[in-house]
Each structure stands twice: as structure tokens, then as C-alpha cells.
Amino acid sequence: MRSSVVLTTLAGLGLLVAGCGAPGSSGTDASTTPSAAETAVELAACEPVAGDALVVLADDLGLQTVDNIVPAVNAAAVAGDDAILGLLDAVSATLDTPALIALNKAVDVDRQTSTVVAQAYLAEQGLDTQEQVGAGRAVVVGAGNFSESATLAELYAGVLDAAGYDASTQTIGNRETYLPALQSGELTIVPEYVGTLTEFLNKGANGADAESVASADLDATVAALTGLGEAVGLVFATPAAAQDQNAFAVTTAFADEHGVTTLSELAATCGGIVLGGPPECPERTFCQPGLEEVYGLQVGEFVSLDAGGPLTKSALTGGQIALGLVFSSDAALAGE
Structure with a gap:
């Protein structure tokens, strides 16, 4: 993956x-440049x-290209429920790349489970106590089939559980598998990567040879992602500083x-x-x-x-x- x-x-x-x-692009002869x-x-x-x-x-x-971690969310699932995006934003606000590296080390090197690592991180960041706004509503957080995605999914599910949602996680394979499930509402949230998802949606909408819209500019890439996501029923919480x-x-x-x-x-x-x-x-x-x-x-x-x-x-x-x-x-x- x-x-x-x-x-x-x-x-x-x-x-x-x-x-x-490229050589010659300024009007000079490329053969003599x-x-x-x-x-x-x-x-x-x-x-x-x-x-x-x-x-x-x-x-x-x-x-x-930028590839900041970003929660991708089924738009219909959060219509009228702004609390979910706000809780996801709270997680993103704590995640920079060193923090993500430390989470990955805890799982991949120290051999702790993603669930245990996520619970400890949320407690350390003070995110395990939230206002009870979920009223037991079921939320399914999907994950790709690699450890970093699983840990991020556990972070999202953990903060939602703390706020009174009934959050569960489900590992569902690669992007070609989990993205349709997210769009259909089978999944509510999936941890994603700004640049990668932007180009995946761009190629899907405009063809394999479409001009790239993701770049090293985070704001411009997020703007492109927002428009592409809207067309397929997705919205996004705030990207984290963390990048993979x-x-x-x-x-x-x-x-x-x-x-x-x-x-x-x-x-x-x-x-x-x-x-x-x-x-x-x-x-x-x-x-x-x-x-x-x-x-x-x-x-x-x-x-x-x-x-x-x-x-x-x-x-x-x-x-x-x-x-x-x-x-x-x-x-x-x-x-x-």
C-alpha cells in the first residue's frame, strides 16, 4: 500500500x-544552451x-508534492453534525511529522497495537475527554491495509468515542477498495493523504492523462482536493502538519x-x-x-x-x- x-x-x-x-523554454536554442x-x-x-x-x-x-494527513469524510454523514469535523480537527492540530514518526515507531518497532498506541496518544494530548455530543451515533472509520493508516483510524475513532459517538474501525484494503465504500457511506471517515488523494480523484474525474493539480503548495492542493471531493460526495477536515x-x-x-x-x-x-x-x-x-x-x-x-x-x-x-x-x-x- x-x-x-x-x-x-x-x-x-x-x-x-x-x-x-526546459532548455529553450525562454526562447533560446536548446541545442546551444x-x-x-x-x-x-x-x-x-x-x-x-x-x-x-x-x-x-x-x-x-x-x-x-505535499502529502499531509487529512481526514476524508462522507459529506452526507456529517450534514448537520459539525461536531465530527471539529473533533477530527482537534486530532490534526496535534499531529506533526515527528509525532507521526513516534506513533509509527511504537507500532512498527516496539510492536504495540495501533489501538493501544492511539489510546495513549489521545490521553497524552488531553483528547480522551470530550463534551458528550455524539448521542451514541454509529461512525465507522476505515483504514488502508498498513499500520500507519490503522493507527490514524484508531485516533479518529478514539476521539469520537470520547465525545459519545459509537465509533468502530474497519481495515478495508487499498484506495481502490475503501474510497468507494467511503463515497457510498459504508465508511464514514478514512485517513488520507492530500497530494495522493488529489491526484487519484483528478485522474478519476479527468482521465489518466489529466494535468496534475497537486503540487508542493499545500493551500493550492487542498483547494483542488476540496473541489474534486465535493463532486464525489466527500468533505475534508483540516490537514495535519504531519506528512508521509x-x-x-x-x-x-x-x-x-x-x-x-x-x-x-x-x-x-x-x-x-x-x-x-x-x-x-x-x-x-x-x-x-x-x-x-x-x-x-x-x-x-x-x-x-x-x-x-x-x-x-x-x-x-x-x-x-x-x-x-x-x-x-x-x-x-x-x-x-
Whole structure:
């Protein structure tokens, strides 16, 4: 599910990178315009540095599409009941990416159940006590078939239970399965991802070749999502600051050795970077081409691994690659 979420999100990123201007787009002759690689100063190679801890380098030029966590809600189910959206907003207000990473670590590394982790989090945030407004009304919170979605669903159900609703959770597979159930009212709420869902609805409404409307601009992407959702009977609570999007990580030892915290700093400091990621990375604008075109990063070698999975993380910590594609909310980013 995580892989399909990411690839769906990123398929629409060609517009974002193309917006930076292709050679010749300013009226010059592309055949005589030097490429970034031809004009860049050759930097000394920065070899991979092994280490136990990973850190994401900030995407300071907006290569990736936003993918903030957002509660997607059946519009008919909340018609005349503003309390549900308000309770979901209260959960979103507490969730930033470090908090999401900690929740994922508790489930994926510490092996606690999503239910237990969500209950503890709601208590810690003071969300387990609410005004009793639900009057026992049944609410079904759906989840995708991966742990992060299950934990988010438990958070939503828990805050609704605390407010007097009769909330239950149901894991119902991938987006192609749970979204129709949400639209029909079989599900009331599903935790979603702003950019991914925007493009999923966009392609569904306007065809597989539709121009992308999701971008690195959260407000603009949410505006597009709101309109697309309205057309299929969905409304959305406030997005959380937390994101689960593609990101590029190095070991903390590498970051400390070279003094880098952002992708721009990496590109300005290091040449000959050994990059690891999914097999499609050298052809996808969100991956190697985007790093080279948007950031001017000098990639010396690409190692075919996986999309943010154990192969990439192991290659990073073991010092086989310097930079790897990961998910920004991965439990491995929690550190010690």
C-alpha cells in the first residue's frame, strides 16, 4: 500500500519539475544552451558514511508534492453534525511529522497495537475527554491495509468515542477498495493523504492523462482536493502538519560530517553522490532527474534497491549508499 500511495502521488510530479523551465523554454536554442551538468562546478565526491541513525534532508525547493494527513469524510454523514469535523480537527492540530514518526515507531518497532498506541496518544494530548455530543451515533472509520493508516483510524475513532459517538474501525484494503465504500457511506471517515488523494480523484474525474493539480503548495492542493471531493460526495477536515511523503535521507553521521541539513546544502557541498532507491528512480522526476534538475545534485552512481523499504535503509546504515529515498514518517527516522 505504501508503495502504491507513493507512486500514485509522484506520477503527477512531472509538471512541478517541468515548471522550472526546459532548455529553450525562454526562447533560446536548446541545442546551444549548456546543461546544468555542463556548467556546474565539479565538487569533491562525498563517500557514504555508515551509521545507525537516519535523518531526512529538507526538500527546501519543493521537489515533492505535499502529502499531509487529512481526514476524508462522507459529506452526507456529517450534514448537520459539525461536531465530527471539529473533533477530527482537534486530532490534526496535534499531529506533526515527528509525532507521526513516534506513533509509527511504537507500532512498527516496539510492536504495540495501533489501538493501544492511539489510546495513549489521545490521553497524552488531553483528547480522551470530550463534551458528550455524539448521542451514541454509529461512525465507522476505515483504514488502508498498513499500520500507519490503522493507527490514524484508531485516533479518529478514539476521539469520537470520547465525545459519545459509537465509533468502530474497519481495515478495508487499498484506495481502490475503501474510497468507494467511503463515497457510498459504508465508511464514514478514512485517513488520507492530500497530494495522493488529489491526484487519484483528478485522474478519476479527468482521465489518466489529466494535468496534475497537486503540487508542493499545500493551500493550492487542498483547494483542488476540496473541489474534486465535493463532486464525489466527500468533505475534508483540516490537514495535519504531519506528512508521509517521499523524502531523501542520509545517516546522521554523514550529515554531521558534511554539515548538511537540506538537499540544497547537499548539492552545494557534495559531488559523486551514491544514490539508492527504487528501480524506476533514474527515470522518475521525483527521484534522480528531479534531484539533478531542481537541485543540481551531482549523482555519481545509482544503486537499484526499493521504495523506502528495508533494502534502502540497510544500504544507508551500512554505508553502501550516501542518499536514499525513504518515507518521511518512517519509524526508522525516530532515532534513539
